[in-house]
Amino acid sequence: KAGVTQTPRYLIKTRGQQVTLSCSPISGHRSVSWYQQTPGQGLQFLFEYFSETQRNKGNFPGRFSGRQFSNSRSEMNVSTLELGDSALYLCASSPKGQLNEKLFFGSGTQLSVL
């Protein structure tokens, strides 16, 4: 079974631009979560989707948004990029998104904002 796939692996953008990151979960998994990882703030929860519905959202500005498609693939979008958005963005999937389920993480997208 293929793992969680995130594309692209690396991305370089400039301030003010927008960016879209993609995540393909493990086949059969319907829950997809997104996390931001930075040296200063560590790992922080962005949002979680299940069956195309956002069920949870972290404390991030409205510039951060996401969506999930009927095949469970998910995208996250960041508009009007700021230098502080430079981070590793990790996607994780699980079968139902239940509390005791194991999360399977992708290798992440490393975003650099110049």
Added chain:
Amino acid sequence: AQSVTQLGSHVSVSEGALVLLRCNYSSSVPPYLFWYVQYPNQGLQLLLKYTTGATLVKGINGFEAEFKKSETSFHLTKPSAHMSDAAEYFCAVIRSMFSGGYNKLIFGAGTRLAVHP
């Protein structure tokens, strides 16, 4: 609200020595606790988890952790370190089910483990 504190951002051990990575949690309800490992340029991989039942939890790669409610701790141990254990380790707690937090992990700041010959 749940939170996690990992004591020591860097830990260095000799190959073959005991590994002890410390994690304390704060939770108003019985927590679900996890340890994840992150190797360079990779995502996170689950080592072990505690939900209910036995307080000594065994995970992959010879790691284990003990849930101690009285100490609000969930320390990770491995009897004998291997060079391949060098990585960053994250303790995490799940947000309370009573607030409807599906799969919303609260992570500690991480502990970078170095293993030297």
